[in-house]
Amino acid sequence: MKTMSQILVASRYLVLIAVLGTLVSSLILLVYEALVVAEGVFEILAEGRISKNAAKLIAVDLIQAVDVFLIAIAVYMISLGLYVLFIDGDLALPKWLKFRDLEDLKANLISIVIAVLAVLFLREAVSWDGTRNLLELAAALTLVIGVLILYLSQKGDRQG
Numbered sequence: 001m002k003t004m005s006q007i008l009v010a011s012r013y014l015v016l017i018a019v020l021g022t023l024v025s026s027l028i029l030l031v032y033e034a035l036v037v038a039e040g041v042f043e044i045l046a047e048g049r050i051s052k053n054a055a056k057l058i059a060v061d062l063i064q065a066v067d068v069f070l071i072a073i074a075v076y077m078i079s080l081g082l083y084v085l086f087i088d089g090d091l092a093l094p095k096w097l098k099f100r101d102l103e104d105l106k107a108n109l110i111s112i113v114i115a116v117l118a119v120l121f122l123r124e125a126v127s128w129d130g131t132r133n134l135l136e137l138a139a140a141l142t143l144v145i146g147v148l149i150l151y152l153s154q155k156g157d158r159q160g
Contacts, residue, residue, distance in 0.1 A: 015086040022079035029072035037065045056126065063123040067116055074112035081105035107155055110148050117141050 002010075040061050044054070081099040084091050099105050121141050128134055 012086045019083045022075050026072045026076035033068040060127045067119045070116050077108050
């Protein structure tokens with residue numbers, strides 16, 4: 001019969017549920033958005049229209065695709081991070097993608113969230129029709145991004 005400590009050590013493999021769930025979710029999101037982009041390209045080519053307005057619509061669609069791809073990458077990074085932290089700490093990853101603890105995983109996720117928020121604003125700015133107040137959105141995003149950057153800098157100060 002296993003002792004309690006052996007059971008607890010083995011229970012870390014339960015995290016594989018989250019690892020597989022986030023990995024599959026990321027893959028589905030990446031493939032789906034790639035199909036959306038491909039469909040958009042085929043529609044543009046089939047219509048054959050060339051205009052400034054069409055170019056602006058294409059730009060907005062591409063910015064939205066980048067947004068979805070960034071979210072898929074964030075989910076993928078969570079999958080990798082959980083796997084490294086709970087299952088195999090020796091997984092070969094690039095230097096910039098190291099996970100020593102949950103704080104590293106959160107820092108990577110926050111960095112992606114900042115990029116997603118910046119892309120959100122870019123999308124709104126590119127598609128701006130003059131009726132919405134972009135200043136309010138910019139102020140709100142600046143506040144959120146500022147707090148996230150402050151959190152990351154505080155984390156860096158504690159480790160350094």
